Amino acid sequence: MWAVDLPSSALVAGAGLLAGAVNAVVGGGTLVTFPTLLALGVPAVTANVSNNLGLVVGNVTGTWALRDGLTGQRPRVLRLLPVSALCGVAGALLLLALPAQAFRRVVPVLILLAVVLVVLQPIVTRRLAARQIAAEQPVAAQVGVGLSGLYGGYFGAAQGVMLLATLGLTSAEPLPRLNALKNLLTLAVNVLAGVVFVLVRPSAIDPTVMLLVALGSWAGGLLGARFARRLSPLGLRVAVAVVGVAAVARLLATS
Secondary structure (H helix, E strand, O other): OOOOOHHHHHHHHHHHHHHHHHHHHOOOOHHHHHHHHHHOOOOHHHHHHHHHHHHHHHHHHHHHHOHHHHOOOHHHHHHHHHHHHHHHHHHHHHHHHOOHHHHHHHHHHHHHHHHHHHHHHHHHHHHHHOOOOOOOOHHHHHHHHHHHHHHHHHOOOOHHHHHHHHHHHHOOOOHHHHHHHHHHHHHHHHHHHHHHHHHHOHHHOOHHHHHHHHHHHHHHHHHHHHOOOOOOHHHHHHHHHHHHHHHHHHHHHHO
């Protein structure tokens, strides 16, 4: 178990700060906070649950900031939001139902997947911006959103990249509007997954970790949004990738 002292608390808050800034600019902030918590000795499931709850603050901020992009998307929201929410709940229940050891074993794979998604994000974004879709594909959108929600409820890192790719490949909407929708769907997954964690297994939540990550991500989100043009997306993306790969190496070495 981790020692709740001033240096460790400062490190968790600092990781939350960086994660908030990363999420505001490129996404993938969980790849900063989650490995940090593991390195401090927080059990994997507790780290995942507490981290997800803490980062909800940043999700709310991002969704509210881009709310204008949801104008005129009511039918799409009503079609996709329930699917995203229900699958997020299913992912959270799956996390709690499986043995903690099973989650720890699959974590390296999930982190590597998230690293790949974050690294490829610029390519995905460019391809989506240049796409030409003749008609909406509602069934394909629901399937993709459902799978993203399941993944998000179980782990969560880089689920936004998965969602944006799904929405971009199944809708002709401009990318900024799809990004606003992506934020709303991600928020729904994280909030309902958090409700599941609180109701089903509150013992999996470390209140100190949750609070420190929440405070850090809130401040980081504000800074990231304010200084987005000055921050280097490439530099942040490289930092996220390095942290993620280092975390995988450590997990494999100690398994």
